[in-house]
Structures are given as structure tokens and as C-alpha cells.
Amino acid sequence: MKIKSIEAIRLSIPFDSDRPAATQETAWNAASPALRQMETLLVRVETDSGLVGWGEAFGHLSNPVTVEALRQLVIPCFLHKTAPSNREALAAMMAEAEKALHAFGRGGPVCFALSAIDIALWDLLGQQHGQPLWQLLGARRRQIGLYASLVSYNNQPEEVARQVKRAWQAGFHMLKLHETDYAAIAAARAALPEQATLMVDVNCPWPADEASRRARQLAELKLGWLEEPVWPPDDVAGLAAVRRAGTPIASGENACGVAGFTALFEGNAINVAQPSVAKVGGITALLAVIAQAQAHGVKVVPHCFYYGAGLLATAHIVASLPDDIRLEVPFIRFTPLLYPQLDFAPTLTLPDTPGLGFAPDPAVMQTYTVSHLRVDAEGTYYV
Numbered sequence: 001m002k003i004k005s006i007e008a009i010r011l012s013i014p015f016d017s018d019r020p021a022a023t024q025e026t027a028w029n030a031a032s033p034a035l036r037q038m039e040t041l042l043v044r045v046e047t048d049s050g051l052v053g054w055g056e057a058f059g060h061l062s063n064p065v066t067v068e069a070l071r072q073l074v075i076p077c078f079l080h081k082t083a084p085s086n087r088e089a090l091a092a093m094m095a096e097a098e099k100a101l102h103a104f105g106r107g108g109p110v111c112f113a114l115s116a117i118d119i120a121l122w123d124l125l126g127q128q129h130g131q132p133l134w135q136l137l138g139a140r141r142r143q144i145g146l147y148a149s150l151v152s153y154n155n156q157p158e159e160v161a162r163q164v165k166r167a168w169q170a171g172f173h174m175l176k177l178h179e180t181d182y183a184a185i186a187a188a189r190a191a192l193p194e195q196a197t198l199m200v201d202v203n204c205p206w207p208a209d210e211a212s213r214r215a216r217q218l219a220e221l222k223l224g225w226l227e228e229p230v231w232p233p234d235d236v237a238g239l240a241a242v243r244r245a246g247t248p249i250a251s252g253e254n255a256c257g258v259a260g261f262t263a264l265f266e267g268n269a270i271n272v273a274q275p276s277v278a279k280v281g282g283i284t285a286l287l288a289v290i291a292q293a294q295a296h297g298v299k300v301v302p303h304c305f306y307y308g309a310g311l312l313a314t315a316h317i318v319a320s321l322p323d324d325i326r327l328e329v330p331f332i333r334f335t336p337l338l339y340p341q342l343d344f345a346p347t348l349t350l351p352d353t354p355g356l357g358f359a360p361d362p363a364v365m366q367t368y369t370v371s372h373l374r375v376d377a378e379g380t381y382y383v
């Protein structure tokens with residue numbers, strides 16, 4: 001069974017987050033108040049036997065670069081090759097492409113593009129075996145818990161308090177903020193019942209000494225974790241120092257491949273590892289990170305700020321992790337829904353169709369497509 005065509009489809013779908021209008025014009029962070037639409041980059045791999053596998057690459061404003069990485073570098077490594085029929089062959093295929101392209105970026109758009117292809121190949125693998133991915137990965141449950149990843153409310157304590165109450169009332173008992181000021185974080189803690197688990201993602205703002213000071217101050221709020229407190233994110237010794245301040249540390253969405261996690265584990269830098277399926281190298285790489293984390297006694301809670309095949313891929317993996325591990329979903333409402341599982345509630349039931357079970361609404365796809373590249377025997381062209 002050969003890979004007949006590979007497509008890269010950029011989508012931009014509107015969402016509602018119930019927050020005041022932003023003053024910024026450019027938003028580099030997915031949690032920014034400036035965003036009213038969310039972009040994603042889907043990859044569609046079709047075989048000559050008619051099977052279709054879906055993948056998703058990180059993300060947002062880097063998508064035009066990732067499309068070029070796919071077009072010029074990554075797709076030629078896979079087109080017309082035999083689709084792997086077992087996980088060893090899939091891992092070998094990915095390792096060969098990663099090695100061939102290693103000089104062009106061990107992280108960033110080349111790695112995002114490889115991640116999307118890997119997810120699509122896993123989708124095809126599940127379909128070849130007639131098994132949903134969660135089953136192929138050894139999970140025994142179809143229903144998983146979700147945690148609400150709130151967008152940023154610009155450190156406004158009253159607004160943050162209002163939003164966490166809204167999330168709690170919607171049934172989310174585990175919530176994550178994207179705020180940096182103590183006052184905003186403390187307001188969230190005060191607004192929530194004691195049994196709520198509150199995490200805080202600060203997105204790499206501080207040098208290690210300032211991050212340690214902030215972590216000591218936050219310790220009294222008993223956070224579930226403090227995420228990415230240190231700039232740069234690969235300052236392993238800095239993260240390990242912050243961890244000693246008493247608040248659990250989560251990191252890894254910006255780690256450079258599996259090797260980036262090896263450094264975090266060996267440096268005793270984190271309590272929670274957050275590999276991101278559409279950045280780190282796909283399902284293959286994420287499974288390698290899970291194996292390492294288990295050997296080091298570190299919990300894995302994958303990063304997920306996706307809404308395409310990447311979200312479902314992460315959901316299938318979460319089903320294979322211990323029952324208390326929840327899937328991260330943005331606390332927003334997509335209008336319209338690309339597929340039914342985007343109607344977020346505190347639990348998600350995984351599809352039981354073979355593979356990922358990603359079934360995007362064709363009308364939504366058509367309406368919100370930004371660009372659509374196709375590569376096949378005819379050549380490379382925009383549809």
C-alpha cells in the first residue's frame with residue numbers, strides 16, 4: 001500500500017471566548033486576547049488503496065512556514081513510499097526522515113511537519129489493523145477527563161475570577177490560567193472551591209532567579225503546577241532550581257524533540273512532562289517521551305492546544321495514561337464545530353472507528369480553508 005498523495009490544509013475557524021476586545025493587533029501566543037480565529041494546519045495522507053490518514057502540525061502563525069517545510073522537504077521523504085503496517089516500521093520511517101532532515105531544524109517547522117505526517121501514518125496504521133487508536137495503544141477506556149486551559153485575561157483579577165467560576169460551573173474541576181501576576185492568580189484561587197485544582201502557565205517569561213522568587217511567592221496558593229516559568233525554556237539547571245522553591249514544575253511543549261526531554265529528566269528539572277504531539281515528532285516521539293518519563297518517575301500530561309487531528313491524537317494517548325491524567329482543551333467555543341468532539345465538556349468519548357476517527361465536517365472545511373496544497377503524481381499544486 002503506497003502513499004499516493006499528501007495534502008496540507010490551513011484552516012482558520014472563529015471562536016468565542018467571552019472576553020473583552022483586545023487592543024493588540026498581532027498575536028503570537030495562542031492564548032492572546034487579540035485572537036478571534038484559530039488557525040490550524042491539517043495534513044491528509046491518501047494511499048493507493050483509498051485509505052485516508054489525518055495529521056496536524058503546530059500551529060497558529062507559523063503555519064505558512066510549516067506548509068513550505070512540508071512542500072519542499074518533508075513530503076518528498078514520504079510520497080510514493082509504502083505506508084507502514086506496524087509500529088516498528090513506522091518508527092523506522094520517521095527516524096530515517098528525521099535523520100535526513102536533521103540539519104534543517106531539530107525543532108520548529110520541519111519538526112512540526114514531521115509530527116503531522118507521523119500522526120497521519122498512525123491513523124492509517126489503526127485503520128489497517130481495524131482498531132481505534134486508543135485500543136492500538138493499549139488503553140482500556142474510551143472516555144477521558146478534560147481540563148480547561150483558559151485563554152489570557154490580561155492579568156485582570158476580577159475578570160480572571162469571573163472566568164474560573166464560569167469554567168467551574170461548566171463542570172471543569174481542573175483549570176489552567178495563562179496569567180503571570182500574583183494578584184490575578186490569587187484571585188482565581190480565591191474564587192474557586194478548595195477542591196479545585198488550579199495550574200498556571202506563564203509561557204517562559206523570567207530568568208531563573210526571578211522565576212524562583214515568583215515560585216516561592218506562589219507556593220502558598222498550592223498550585224497543581226507552574227508551567228514554563230523560565231526563559232529560555234531549555235535552561236534545565238534554571239528549571240531545576242525553580243522546582244526547589246516548592247511548587248511543582250511542568251514543562252516540555254517547547255522541548256526540542258525526545259532529546260530535549262532526556263535533558264529535562266536527567267536534570268531533575270520537572271514534575272510534569274508536557275510533550276506536544278504536533279510539535280515533538282508525533283505519536284511515535286510522544287510514546288518515546290512517555291517511556292523515558294516512566295523510567296524517571298515523572299508524570300506525563302501532554303500539551304494540547306489543537307483542534308484538528310492533533311487534539312484527537314492526544315486524546316487517544318491520554319486514554320492510555322493513568323485515569324487521573326486529563327486532556328488539555330482550550331476554554332473557548334468554536335463557531336462552528338469542525339467535528340463533534342470540539343463541543344467541549346468535562347469528559348470526552350473517543351471515537352470507536354478504526355484509526356483516529358477524525359471526521360471533519362466538509363462544509364466547515366470548505367468555508368474556512370485558508371490554503372490547500374496537494375502533492376501527488378501530477379505534481380505540486382494549490383487546490
Ligand SMILES: [Mg+2]
Nearest residue numbers: 201227228253
Ligand atoms: Mg503551555
